[in-house]
Every structure is written in C-alpha cells, then in structure tokens.
Amino acid sequence: MAETLDQATSLRRQPKQARSQERVQQILDAAEQLFIEVGYEQTTTRAIATQAQVPVGSLYQFFPDKAALLKALAHRYFEQEYQLFVQLHAELATVPIAVYVDRMVDAFDQFAIDHPGYQAVLSQMIDLMTVADAATYNEFDPQIGLELAQFLARRNPTLAPAQCDLIATVALKTVNELLWLSLTGDRTFRQQLIAETKVLMTAYLQTYGV
Amino acid sequence: MAETLDQATSLRRQPKQARSQERVQQILDAAEQLFIEVGYEQTTTRAIATQAQVPVGSLYQFFPDKAALLKALAHRYFEQEYQLFVQLHAELATVPIAVYVDRMVDAFDQFAIDHPGYQAVLSQMIDLMTVADAATYNEFDPQIGLELAQFLARRNPTLAPAQCDLIATVALKTVNELLWLSLTGDRTFRQQLIAETKVLMTAYLQTYGV
DNA sequence: GAATAAAAGTGAACATCGTTCATGTTCTCA
DNA sequence: TGAGAACATGAACGATGTTCACTTTTATTC
The missing domain is CATH 1.10.357.10 (Tetracycline Repressor, domain 2)
Structure with missing residues (x-):
C-alpha cells in the first residue's frame, strides 16, 4: 500500500525511517478529517499540522504542496x-x-x-x-x-x-x-x-x- | 438587464449614478476576460482592478467579494x-x-x-x-x-x-x-x-x- | 453661485494564507 | 563512538483577499 501511494503522489522525499512513515500517515489522516469537516479550501496547512501534531515544516518534507495531500x-x-x-x-x-x-x-x-x-x-x-x-x-x-x-x-x-x-x-x-x-x-x-x-x-x- | 443582474447578485451598493454603472460593467468585463485567460483562482483582485482601470477599493464598493464577480x-x-x-x-x-x-x-x-x-x-x-x-x-x-x-x-x-x-x-x-x-x-x-x-x-x- | 451634505473613489495597511529555509536534532553504521 | 545523512522545526517571506480612514466628485439647498 505504502509503495503504491508513494509512487503515485510523488512525495517530495521518501520516508525511509519508521518515524517518518508514521508521520506521513498522521498527516494524511489529519488532512482527510479536516477536509471532511470544513472542506479543502477552508483547511489551512497549519491546521493540518496542528491536528497531526507536527510542525508545518514536516508537511512540506513529504508533500510538495497542499494539493498533494488531496491527491494522495x-x-x-x-x-x-x-x-x-x-x-x-x-x-x-x-x-x-x-x-x-x-x-x-x-x-x-x-x-x-x-x-x-x-x-x-x-x-x-x-x-x-x-x-x-x-x-x-x-x-x-x-x-x-x-x-x-x-x-x-x-x-x-x-x-x-x-x-x-x-x-x-x-x-x-x-x-x-x-x-x-x-x-x-x-x-x-x-x-x-x-x-x-x-x-x-x-x-x-x-x-x-x- | 441591469436591474435583473443587480437583484440576483446582491451588489453591496446600488450604483445610482451613470458613472458607477459603467464601472460595474468595466469590472465585470475585466473579470470575465481574466477568468477566461488565466482562471478564477489565478486571477487576483488587483489584476481585475488594473484591467478595469479602477482601484481595488472600487471593486469592493459594488461586489462583496471576489466570488460575487463570478456569480454575477x-x-x-x-x-x-x-x-x-x-x-x-x-x-x-x-x-x-x-x-x-x-x-x-x-x-x-x-x-x-x-x-x-x-x-x-x-x-x-x-x-x-x-x-x-x-x-x-x-x-x-x-x-x-x-x-x-x-x-x-x-x-x-x-x-x-x-x-x-x-x-x-x-x-x-x-x-x-x-x-x-x-x-x-x-x-x-x-x-x-x-x-x-x-x-x-x-x-x-x-x-x-x- | 457659494455652501453644505451625500455619494463615490482611493490605495496604503491589515490579516491570513501557502511555502521556504537556516538551524538544530536524531538516527545510522563503520 | 563519532561523523555524516536523514529528519525536525518554526520564524520569516511573499502574495492574496479585504478593509477603512481619507479625498474627491456630484447633488442639493439657500
């Protein structure tokens, strides 16, 4: 599952360590929840980061931009x-x-x-x-x-x-x-x-x- | 035509003078042209104002927000x-x-x-x-x-x-x-x-x- | 036609957004 | 154990939609 997802969404960086892979999932889960609750446009990248309990920077470590989260x-x-x-x-x-x-x-x-x-x-x-x-x-x-x-x-x-x-x-x-x-x-x-x-x-x- | 449009789009202010009415049309024409050329998201309110040869403020005199232009x-x-x-x-x-x-x-x-x-x-x-x-x-x-x-x-x-x-x-x-x-x-x-x-x-x- | 009020016009300033990047931290492996 | 790679961080940046104190133009009154 992870490999397929990574290939298709062109992650900015491949998470090689287990810690990072967990973070990617945390970010995706947080993004999905917020997209459902308040919509894509209304969801700020800061809100996603907060919800996922990571700093904004970590978001951009793996995803090139906000749209990449939606695509994934x-x-x-x-x-x-x-x-x-x-x-x-x-x-x-x-x-x-x-x-x-x-x-x-x-x-x-x-x-x-x-x-x-x-x-x-x-x-x-x-x-x-x-x-x-x-x-x-x-x-x-x-x-x-x-x-x-x-x-x-x-x-x-x-x-x-x-x-x-x-x-x-x-x-x-x-x-x-x-x-x-x-x-x-x-x-x-x-x-x-x-x-x-x-x-x-x-x-x-x-x-x-x- | 003008009355129908005004009613439906809930203009922030009714243009009572001929000068204003012309401006509303100028703004709408400029917005349409830019939306066609570069798309709604990529079109800034400043660009619309520049194209229509009016200051940004005039835009918000008549339209409550950017979306109102698209709706009109x-x-x-x-x-x-x-x-x-x-x-x-x-x-x-x-x-x-x-x-x-x-x-x-x-x-x-x-x-x-x-x-x-x-x-x-x-x-x-x-x-x-x-x-x-x-x-x-x-x-x-x-x-x-x-x-x-x-x-x-x-x-x-x-x-x-x-x-x-x-x-x-x-x-x-x-x-x-x-x-x-x-x-x-x-x-x-x-x-x-x-x-x-x-x-x-x-x-x-x-x-x-x- | 000058004086006053009302309407319209203006753009610098504000709040917020997506994004970056210099710096600090953690992990890997010889 | 220590050097280098990977990862983490959040203040700062540039751009955007929007506002509002202020100026200018038009309408009205005497």
Whole structure:
C-alpha cells in the first residue's frame, strides 16, 4: 500500500525511517478529517499540522504542496474503486446487461456510503482538476473505461471499437454524475435516483444490443 | 438587464449614478476576460482592478467579494440559457420526443460554442459551489426542470408528478454533464458525444412513452 | 453661485494564507 | 563512538483577499 501511494503522489522525499512513515500517515489522516469537516479550501496547512501534531515544516518534507495531500487521499479511493470494479466485473461477465447494471450501480453506491470521506475528498478533487491537470483522476477511470469498452465489444461484435469506447465513456460519465448527485440528497432521494440511473443505463445499453 | 443582474447578485451598493454603472460593467468585463485567460483562482483582485482601470477599493464598493464577480457572470449565462430553453420548448411542444431531444441538445451545444466565456466561468462556478451554497446555480436549472417535468406529465398522463420530477432531474443532469464533457475535446469528439447524448436521452425518455 | 451634505473613489495597511529555509536534532553504521 | 545523512522545526517571506480612514466628485439647498 505504502509503495503504491508513494509512487503515485510523488512525495517530495521518501520516508525511509519508521518515524517518518508514521508521520506521513498522521498527516494524511489529519488532512482527510479536516477536509471532511470544513472542506479543502477552508483547511489551512497549519491546521493540518496542528491536528497531526507536527510542525508545518514536516508537511512540506513529504508533500510538495497542499494539493498533494488531496491527491494522495483521492488516489486511495480511486484504487479501492478500481479493485471493486475489477472483482465485480469478473463475476458479471455473462449475466444479462440489466443485471450487470443493477449490480454495478448498487456496488458503487454502497462504496460511497461506506466511505464517509469519499464525497468530501472527491468533490474537492474535482475542483482542483479544472484548475490543474487531471493526471491523478485519469489514472483509474480510463482503465475502467477501457475494460468496459472491451466488454461491450465482446457482447456485441458488430460494434466498432471506437464506438465501444464512446459508449463506455458516456456510460461511465453518466453513472458517475448521477451517483454523485444521489449523495447530495436524503435516503429516499438516493434510492430513487439509483433506481432511475439503472433505468437510464439499461435503456441506453439495450439500444446497442449488448 | 441591469436591474435583473443587480437583484440576483446582491451588489453591496446600488450604483445610482451613470458613472458607477459603467464601472460595474468595466469590472465585470475585466473579470470575465481574466477568468477566461488565466482562471478564477489565478486571477487576483488587483489584476481585475488594473484591467478595469479602477482601484481595488472600487471593486469592493459594488461586489462583496471576489466570488460575487463570478456569480454575477454565471448569472448572465444562466439567464441566457433559460431564455433559450423557454423559446425552443414552446416551439417543440408537439414534436416527437426524438426530435425534441435532437433540437434541444443541438441548441445548448451551440450556445456553449457561441459563448467563449461560458466554459471558463461555469467550470469555476461549479468549483465554487461545492464549497459554498448552490444558490446562484439553482436559480434557473430547477426552473427548467420544473417545466420539463410538466412537459413529461402532459405527454404521458399516467406518470405520477413525483416521477416526472425525477425523470426531469436525471435528464437535465445527464445532458448537462455530457455536453460539459464534450467541451473538453476537439470538434470530432464533441460531435460524437453530442450524437451519443441524443441516443442516450431518446432511449431513456422512450422508456416512459413520452 | 457659494455652501453644505451625500455619494463615490482611493490605495496604503491589515490579516491570513501557502511555502521556504537556516538551524538544530536524531538516527545510522563503520 | 563519532561523523555524516536523514529528519525536525518554526520564524520569516511573499502574495492574496479585504478593509477603512481619507479625498474627491456630484447633488442639493439657500
């Protein structure tokens, strides 16, 4: 876990001693908690340092800037989401498309519910991306899109590869957005929106006979 | 135009003299240009003031803070989009749903293309909303949603009002997101995504027999 | 048309932020 | 055990959004 995280977030310095590695985790935990509580923008680096019981300087020993903290946290969630997809995708290789959609949407909905920090961290991550590059975000999402496109091509061989890519992009983006919207409402709203997302996706994919 | 803008953006002070009103427009124009060129975050209030050839203080005479400038600009676009919807919606009251979707999607796509500042301002606006309230954004979008829901109920009277609201919400959110995504790519990508958006929406709405 | 009040204009100064870096401390290993 | 590498520290820096005491311009009154 540690190695994967380090590689992806380009830590300013590799923590070689156990003491430093603990600090990195302390800082990340403190940052996540504060991002959830008061949001990314409102969280000062000094507050993160205080919460993690380290001086500000230690923060910049390992992370190049404040945004790197958010990226590191987002990376953790993307990684988990990708694992979730891979596992479920294998299980649902041959089921009808309606069942595939049903199970997938439910799984990702449940993931967001199970991880309290997901919404707070990701929403701030999206904000950051419009300003800066989308490197971190585009690390796992296109991977899912690629596998989804291959899945569609296997289901309906008459579809051109380019078209499969496009359909996968549309499907992913749409489900992402609607699940995201569902998180902003109460339980009833979320369940209704989940159901509606399934209707939408199933109708769309059945158009292509997959 | 001026009155509508003033009401919605809660200017700190109403510009009563012609001189001030000109200044407000100068400031807004300068802000929009800089937001497009270097982005909202990277644009300093001093830069806006310099560009508009006014001192920083004058900025805060009319706008409570930097975000108010972005909101005022976003409001202008929302207002124009709503007008566009109302007009087209009236024209398409009785056409088949596939035609309705086709014309609507094309119109909003064209709007984004015709207004160079739209993407820059709105993307920053979206960022701002996750941090602050969504008051400005929710000013016109739900209005469109409401009319869309009534439209669905008229097309298929067997649908419950609550379900019409839900369908309208899903449709709006989805089209919004996909059109937004289409702006990030080149001409070919945009055209393909526009076409795909129509397929998705038509398939979805035909499910409900509207 | 001069005097007074009200509105508008101004920019140096303030508070706070993200970040740095010179200096002190702790750990590693021959 | 001691020299060098890794790590820790927080005062200081530059930049930002914002304010407010002060000046200038416009409106009103006699």
